[in-house]
Amino acid sequence: MSTSTTSAPPGTEDPPPAPAAPRRGKRDPARTGWRRALRRDWQLYSLAILPLLFFLVFRYLPMIGNVIAFRRFEPGGSIFGEEWVGLRYVQMFLNDPTFWQVFRNTLWIGGLTLLFCFPVPIVLALLLNEVRRRSLKRFVQSVSYLPHFLSIVIVAGITMQMLASDGPVNHLLGWFGHEPIRFIQEPEWFRTIYVGSEIWQTAGWGTILYLAALTTIDEDLYEAARIDGANRWQQIWHVTLPGIRPTMVTLLILNVGAFMAVGFEKVLLLYNPLTYPTADVISTYVYRSGVESNSFSYAAAIGLFEAVIGLILITSANQLSRRTVGTSLW
Amino acid sequence: MVKPSRSYRVFQGVNGVVLTLVVLVTLYPFVNILARSFSGERQIRAGEVTLLPKGFNLTTYEIVFQDSMFWRNYGNTVLYTVVATAVAMVLTTCYAYVLSKKHLKGRGVLVGIAVFTMFFTGGLIPNYILVTSLGLKNSVWAIALPNAISVFNLLVMKAFFENLPTELEEAAQIDGLNTYGTLLRIVLPLSKAVVATMVLFYSVSFWNSWFSAFLYMDRTDLMPVTVYLRNLIQGATGGGNAGAGTEQLSQVGANIQSVTIVLTALPILCVYPFVQRYFVSGVMLGAVKG
Numbered sequence: 001m002s003t004s005t006t007s008a009p010p011g012t013e014d015p016p017p018a019p020a021a022p023r024r025g026k027r028d029p030a031r032t033g034w035r036r037a038l039r040r041d042w043q044l045y046s047l048a049i050l051p052l053l054f055f056l057v058f059r060y061l062p063m064i065g066n067v068i069a070f071r072r073f074e075p076g077g078s079i080f081g082e083e084w085v086g087l088r089y090v091q092m093f094l095n096d097p098t099f100w101q102v103f104r105n106t107l108w109i110g111g112l113t114l115l116f117c118f119p120v121p122i123v124l125a126l127l128l129n130e131v132r133r134r135s136l137k138r139f140v141q142s143v144s145y146l147p148h149f150l151s152i153v154i155v156a157g158i159t160m161q162m163l164a165s166d167g168p169v170n171h172l173l174g175w176f177g178h179e180p181i182r183f184i185q186e187p188e189w190f191r192t193i194y195v196g197s198e199i200w201q202t203a204g205w206g207t208i209l210y211l212a213a214l215t216t217i218d219e220d221l222y223e224a225a226r227i228d229g230a231n232r233w234q235q236i237w238h239v240t241l242p243g244i245r246p247t248m249v250t251l252l253i254l255n256v257g258a259f260m261a262v263g264f265e266k267v268l269l270l271y272n273p274l275t276y277p278t279a280d281v282i283s284t285y286v287y288r289s290g291v292e293s294n295s296f297s298y299a300a301a302i303g304l305f306e307a308v309i310g311l312i313l314i315t316s317a318n319q320l321s322r323r324t325v326g327t328s329l330w
Numbered sequence: 331m332v333k334p335s336r337s338y339r340v341f342q343g344v345n346g347v348v349l350t351l352v353v354l355v356t357l358y359p360f361v362n363i364l365a366r367s368f369s370g371e372r373q374i375r376a377g378e379v380t381l382l383p384k385g386f387n388l389t390t391y392e393i394v395f396q397d398s399m400f401w402r403n404y405g406n407t408v409l410y411t412v413v414a415t416a417v418a419m420v421l422t423t424c425y426a427y428v429l430s431k432k433h434l435k436g437r438g439v440l441v442g443i444a445v446f447t448m449f450f451t452g453g454l455i456p457n458y459i460l461v462t463s464l465g466l467k468n469s470v471w472a473i474a475l476p477n478a479i480s481v482f483n484l485l486v487m488k489a490f491f492e493n494l495p496t497e498l499e500e501a502a503q504i505d506g507l508n509t510y511g512t513l514l515r516i517v518l519p520l521s522k523a524v525v526a527t528m529v530l531f532y533s534v535s536f537w538n539s540w541f542s543a544f545l546y547m548d549r550t551d552l553m554p555v556t557v558y559l560r561n562l563i564q565g566a567t568g569g570g571n572a573g574a575g576t577e578q579l580s581q582v583g584a585n586i587q588s589v590t591i592v593l594t595a596l597p598i599l600c601v602y603p604f605v606q607r608y609f610v611s612g613v614m615l616g617a618v619k620g
Contacts, residue, residue: 142606
């Protein structure tokens with residue numbers, strides 16, 4: 001980066017450039033550049049100190065702290081552990097049947113979430129887009145955003161109340177002469193409950209970006225499609241969907257990246273020992289073995305495994321979409 | 331415009347029905363919880379409560395209001411939300427302002443440092459060990475500091491600052507204001523909309539959060555109200571009302587959860603109609619850049 005004078009904004013307190021200024025970059029450009037940048041912008045850099053400290057301490061230090069997955073850790077000792085033990089904890093969890101069970105459960109819940117919670121907002125946005133009465137559209141939107149703003153604890157509480165043996169769902173089943181189901185205690189119901197409450201909470205909010213993308217589609221394209229004799233469905237297929245494709249791809253990549261980190265807090269709130277066979281996921285297992293049972297290194301090894309898979313997933317989804325549809329996050 | 335075809339009119343009809351269902355399914359749980367919170371124990375047990383309270387009474391509300399722990403925890407929620415939001419706003423504003431300066435050398439690296447943490451995080455255990463070893467447990471800092479910057483909010487704010495006209499800042503600097511003065515007296519007054527949005531984003535997320543407190547607080551009297559509610563819920567699923575604590579509470583176990591849900595959600599529901607559009611515009615702003 002040369003330090004030519006072209007980009008210097010007016011009003012900075014720089015000394016007037018020496019006569020040979022444009023050529024100055026030739027001697028050690030990087031060094032001179034930094035010195036000059038620091039002299040000019042030291043106040044700006046000073047504003048970045050506290051935030052950088054935050055990132056360093058609370059984001060990057062824990063990343064490095066993951067080394068305890070390969071080191072023996074003693075509570076109260078160094079946060080980076082005591083001595084290297086190699087892959088001992090990795091082997092331990094690979095030989096742990098519970099790990100494989102929670103791994104399967106994570107894939108199940110993550111997969112179902114992706115399968116249902118990704119398309120629902122798209123469909124809802126398309127339906128909302130067809131509403132001609134503005135006031136009606138606004139009303140439906142406002143109502144559907146609401147659950148997004150509630151604490152996950154409240155969502156879990158509401159879910160449990162709705163599914164309680166005296167709750168509305170069982171009441172409804174009673175009309176059809178069905179015996180009450182103890183939904184919260186039955187392992188086979190957990191995935192349905194999880195995905196259902198997820199859709200209830202996130203579908204409306206998820207439409208925002210799609211609705212914004214829909215408004216940017218040129219009316220002329222629809223006009224042209226109509227002239228070519230396209231009916232409503234063909235217009236949606238050939239104009240609307242391609243118009244929101246970049247948004248769809250971006251959100252899909254983000255969803256794939258979050259695949260492994262399935263709603264940890266919600267599972268923690270909704271599950272109980274009876275439903276562990278289907279409900280226990282990697283993150284809740286990490287929590288229980290680490291924080292509750294104090295096997296910090298063991299839990300960190302599993303957590304690191306999860307984070308690495310997440311990183312691989314999002315990177316490959318990003319690569320794939322850049323190659324195939326030309327949209328990517330970075 | 332072309333006259334709508336018959337099949338399109340049918341579609342519009344179906345669409346109307348579907349969207350009405352969406353509204354009903356979204357709202358029904360709220361209305362039902364509200365109705366339960368005012369209903370009598372017997373009617374709830376019998377599954378009679380749907381849209382309106384049956385056997386109207388305020389007993390459960392009185393019991394919750396008399397529980398000093400509920401008020402303590404509610405107060406904690408307010409305190410944690412205020413402190414954490416203040417810390418978050420200072421750090422986010424400073425960093426977003428720095429990142430918005432396109433001429434700044436090393437800006438790309440500074441952006442990268444923040445954005446990378448969106449895709450890879452240290453994870454629960456190293457974070458827990460860190461916060462514990464820093465001695466932050468049982469203090470508000472355990473909640474405020476580890477969550478001080480949300481990278482999404484940071485990018486929203488950065489995008490807003492980047493779109494501000496540069497002339498005013500340049501004029502201010504010619505008039506002798508330094509960077510801090512420019513940020514405080516010129517940029518922030520021009521950014522009231524985004525500052526308000528960010529305060530809302532942060533305060534709603536801190537109001538709603540429970541896990542940090544659950545993880546880092548050892549005593550019940552330090553918990554926010556979300557954890558109070560969580561203990562009620564867990565008590566209910568664990569069989570009986572073990573989590574509810576007092577004898578008095580277990581008598582009305584059926585609707586004490588409803589009452590607590592109503593009281594916890596109330597502040598959010600009250601401000602929601604007024605602030606909703608800020609959230610939407612904030613998300614859009616973030617999406618443009620993100």
